[in-house]
Amino acid sequence: xxxxxxxxxxxxxxxxxxEEISKRYTDKLQESYPxxxxxxxxDNPENLCVAITDYICYGILPKDKTxxxxxxxxxTLAKKENWDIPDMKVSYDSKELxxxxxxxxxxxxxxxxxxxxxQSFYNNSCEFIVDYVAADRPTRxxxxxxxxxxxxxxxxxxxxxxxxxxxxxxxxxTEKMTLQALLNRLEQQNTIF
Numbered sequence: 001x002x003x004x005x006x007x008x009x010x011x012x013x014x015x016x017x018x019e020e021i022s023k024r025y026t027d028k029l030q031e032s033y034p035x036x037x038x039x040x041x042x043d044n045p046e047n048l049c050v051a052i053t054d055y056i057c058y059g060i061l062p063k064d065k066t067x068x069x070x071x072x073x074x075x076t077l078a079k080k081e082n083w084d085i086p087d088m089k090v091s092y093d094s095k096e097l098x099x100x101x102x103x104x105x106x107x108x109x110x111x112x113x114x115x116x117x118x119q120s121f122y123n124n125s126c127e128f129i130v131d132y133v134a135a136d137r138p139t140r141x142x143x144x145x146x147x148x149x150x151x152x153x154x155x156x157x158x159x160x161x162x163x164x165x166x167x168x169x170x171x172x173x174t175e176k177m178t179l180q181a182l183l184n185r186l187e188q189q190n191t192i193f
Contacts, residue, residue, distance in 0.1 A: 007074065008067045013090045014056045016122035042073035045081070092128035094190035101132070101183045110180035115166075118173040127173070128189050133165030135176050 040062050042048050047062075051070055054060050061070070077083070104112065113135040120127045138158045140151075177185075 004071045007071050010090050011052065011055060011067060013122040013126050015059060017090065017092060018056050020121060042069065045077055048073050048077060090126055091191050092189045094186040098183065098186045098190060101179055101186060105179045105183065108179065110178060112179045113176060114179060114182055115169055115174045115176055116182055116185065117169055129185055132182055133169065134162055138162055
């Protein structure tokens, strides 16, 4: 059964992940969202969902409410609505990575080897794959009908991209796997909690 500590801890993890993501992307809605607290009751599912979403996305709670209050409202509604919540897990939005992985699978095949790049969140209590790069150095033979005069520039560009990808892995935990294995992991971490 989901405990209060697990519930609050997972909300904090989700907030930490959202903060990290928002450092990389600018969202006009988020920039214009009010930073002040709004007052509303947590006695219905819609308000509770708004409160949880506002906390995860913007770090704000309803006026005079705490995460403990969110937990109490969640428990009350779970009992009232007969929700079966044995556990709660945090997910990482991986839709774009999944699309990229599917595109790469159609080009290179499901057995193409990559390095998955993991990033830790919320005091290293959870980690997710946030990127991936080709694991094997490209060769001239990969360019069909390689012509030393015409194709050398393209090969050098591929080599530069590969080296930059490998360089981007420094300081992160990595794991070598096939694109198919990567797709399976991305689909799992994309599952909503």
